[in-house]
Amino acid sequence: NLTDRLQGVIKTLRGQARLTEENISDAMREVRMALLEADVALPVVKEFIAQVKQRAQGQEVLQSLTPGQAVIQVVHDELTELMGKANVGLNLAAVAPAIILMAGLQGSGKTTTSAKLAKLLKEQKKKVLLASADVYRPAAIEQLKTLAKQLDVDCFDSNATQKPLDIAAAALDFAKRGYYDVIIFDTAGRLGIDEAMMAEIKALHTLLNPIETLFVVDAMQGQDAVNTAKAFGDTLPLTGVILTKLDGDSRGGAALSVRHITGKPIKFVGVSEKVDGLEPFHPERMASRILGMGDVxxxxxxxxxxxxxxxxxxxxxxxxxxxxxxxxxxxxxxxxxxxxxxxxxxxxxxxxxxxxxxxxxxxxxxxxxxxxxxxxxxxxxxxxxxxxxxxxxxxxxxxxxxxxxxxxxxxxxxxxxxxxxxxxxxxxxxxxxxxxxxxxx
Ligand code: GDP
Ligand code: MG
CATH class of the missing domain: 1.10.260.30 (Signal recognition particle, SRP54 subunit, M-domain)
Known part of the structure; x- marks a missing residue:
């Protein structure tokens, strides 16, 4: 995996006294392979390597650092940069109710993540309304209602016979009249990207005019995550990404590509299927984790x-x-x-x-x-x-x-x-x- 390979790079460089063009090139070849194996998209890898090479060559090796450490430091900094430098939180600066629209493929974790966000916001003393417009999948709305009940958060009473846009309008009206601070709007996803789905989410977006449009993506999807991210990013003005199932992902490549492709910050990561399994995304910590420094x-x-x-x-x-x-x-x-x-x-x-x-x-x-x-x-x-x-x-x-x-x-x-x-x-x-x-x- 990525971490192993990068550890290998450090080991190779360990014995060497100086950073030379040659040993940097050797190291970069390894880093490149490691990133590709971790399912990072090729254009991202290319740009990344060029960036690291340039910085490593210009780098005076600090006395406390060995060449290996110096390269890793540069790789670490660049990885952090690639994933967005610092954590970006939710933006709820809107006239209440602040609207959060969840978008993504079926099975990416939208419904689970909606509940996780509701829990988080409830803990911040917000009055939260959950609503689901997933009228296609049997029991999808029930799934959200069940989670809401478990969290003691209100869930708008929609059902599968309604049209998604009607649900959106009614839920918004309900939220306004009930003085909710935030409404989290869960939507349907298909197994793959199709025009009907894109048209629907776009129409929902226009109607709701959300302050946050979050793209939910399964980290285990690897390269596919990139294509999906691109399709959604082209259709919707996304404001952020939530990377789910990071607990199951040993490769972590999606975190690198998705940010680069969408240009939007990863705001949270899903780390378990339970409702408390949501963590703010910290690019630096993620970089350390990928490099195997251990997020102790x-x-x-x-x-x-x-x-x-x-x-x-x-x-x-x-x-x-x-x-x-x-x-x-x-x-x-x-x-x-x-x-x-x-x-x-x-x-x-x-x-x-x-x-x-x-x-x-x-x-x-x-x-x-x-x-x-x-x-x-x-x-x-x-x-x-x-x-x-x-x-x-x-x-x-x-x-x-x-x-x-x-x-x-x-x-x-x-x-x-x-x-x-x-x-x-x-x-x-x-x-x-x-x-x-x-x-x-
Ligand atoms: P949706 O179709 O996008 O609404 O996806 P769901 O929210 O129904 O999630 C699909 C599956 O992924 C469910 O079995 C969830 O329990 C699981 N899941 C969602 N997020 C995570 C996560 O962060 N970690 C793990 N391990 N499982 C998750
Ligand atoms: Mg769902």
């Missing part, structure tokens, strides 16, 4: 925010007292790992050297495995979780059916649990309890 700070922040301290303490006490470690505890342990953003997020944010040790395990697979385990345990009764030894053939079959897996997988989970349980018992008298407590501090 945000990792620590994240850990503090999400690890349920009481839960950690409870678990620690339980282990300490030598009480039986059951499947509920096992599940709590797993979900705690997930709350920290999952294995992928953790490994991503670790410095490359550290992550290198864990490299053998694919973080995506690890996350998926955790989710499946949680699913399986969810299909067990409370009694079974407390007394896993009760789980024999018939129960296994029922649990497997309930969670949509094969019986073998239930067996594997039980085996894994047994091993963890053994380990917990072993450590009960020793250092484990202390470690768990430290986790909560």
């Amino acid at each position: 700070l945000s990792l620590i922040e994240q850990a503090h925010k999400n690890v349920d301290m009481a839960e950690a303490q409870k678990l620690a006490d339980k282990v300490k007292s030598g009480k039986n470690f059951d499947l509920d505890d096992f599940k709590a342990q797993m979900s705690q790992m997930r709350k920290m953003g999952g294995m992928g997020a953790l490994m991503d944010k670790m410095p490359a050297q550290m992550a290198g040790m864990a490299n053998k395990m694919n973080p995506d697979d690890a996350d998926k495995a955790i989710r499946r385990i949680e699913g399986i345990i969810n299909s067990m009764t409370a009694l079974e979780r407390r007394k896993p030894e009760l789980i024999k053939a018939t129960r296994k079959k029922r649990i497997a059916d309930g969670s949509g897996v094969q019986v073998q997988e239930v067996n594997r989970l039980l085996k894994q649990f047994e091993e963890t349980q053994k380990m917990m018992k072993m450590f009960a008298k020793g250092g484990m309890a202390k470690m768990m407590r430290n986790m909560g501090n």
Whole structure:
């Protein structure tokens, strides 16, 4: 991946005393390959390399920097620049209600992100109205209504028999009369770009005249993200981009291209499918992350925010007292790992050297495995979780059916649990309890 390759560049340059035209060229060839492999669009790569080369050649290597570090510093600065220098927040400076229009392909994360934004704005004491004009996909409007309910935010009562433009007009009227500060307008997307969709979103844009028109794009789309971004950017006066599913993206190339192609700032990134999985986009942090310097700070922040301290303490006490470690505890342990953003997020944010040790395990697979385990345990009764030894053939079959897996997988989970349980018992008298407590501090 990008980080690995760039780490390779640093290593190659490490032994060298000076920056020469030759070793810069060599390094740039690697950087170029790395960026292309990370799905960064070719024109972006070309311009980027030219820029870095120019700056690196003009660069006097500071005494504290080795040539390798110097090149990386330049690459880092240029990456930051490419992604927009500094974070740009939402612009809500409009006569209330400030209107936010969400645009993007189907599945890009518009509805989820609408809810995430609503949550964020609610926390800023704004009166928020969600509205959906996605009349094409079954249950799309329901999806938004459900999320709104979960967040205790109002959702305009539209339905799939209405026309999108009628919904927009009615929702706007409702928001005005209800003195809402912000209305977030979720729209339909198609699987690919088509004229009908573009015409519709354009008409909605004209009618609503939003202060923010946010293009939502799935970071995992790689090169396709660029084409989509271009099509939307040509049709709508976008004001910003939200890059979703960054938690699943090991390559990060989309972040580089999308900004360049649309010319619009990435305002937020989606980092999980949950409603709190939205973070302001920081170009510098992203650059560090891509370069594998490790965004340790945000990792620590994240850990503090999400690890349920009481839960950690409870678990620690339980282990300490030598009480039986059951499947509920096992599940709590797993979900705690997930709350920290999952294995992928953790490994991503670790410095490359550290992550290198864990490299053998694919973080995506690890996350998926955790989710499946949680699913399986969810299909067990409370009694079974407390007394896993009760789980024999018939129960296994029922649990497997309930969670949509094969019986073998239930067996594997039980085996894994047994091993963890053994380990917990072993450590009960020793250092484990202390470690768990430290986790909560
Ligand atoms: P829409 O069709 O554009 O409205 O997309 P949805 O909001 O329905 O999202 C499509 C899928 O992507 C859903 O399964 C979401 O849970 C998932 N999703 C959205 N944003 C993120 C994100 O930031 N991270 C992850 N992992 N999943 C996301
Ligand atoms: Mg949707």
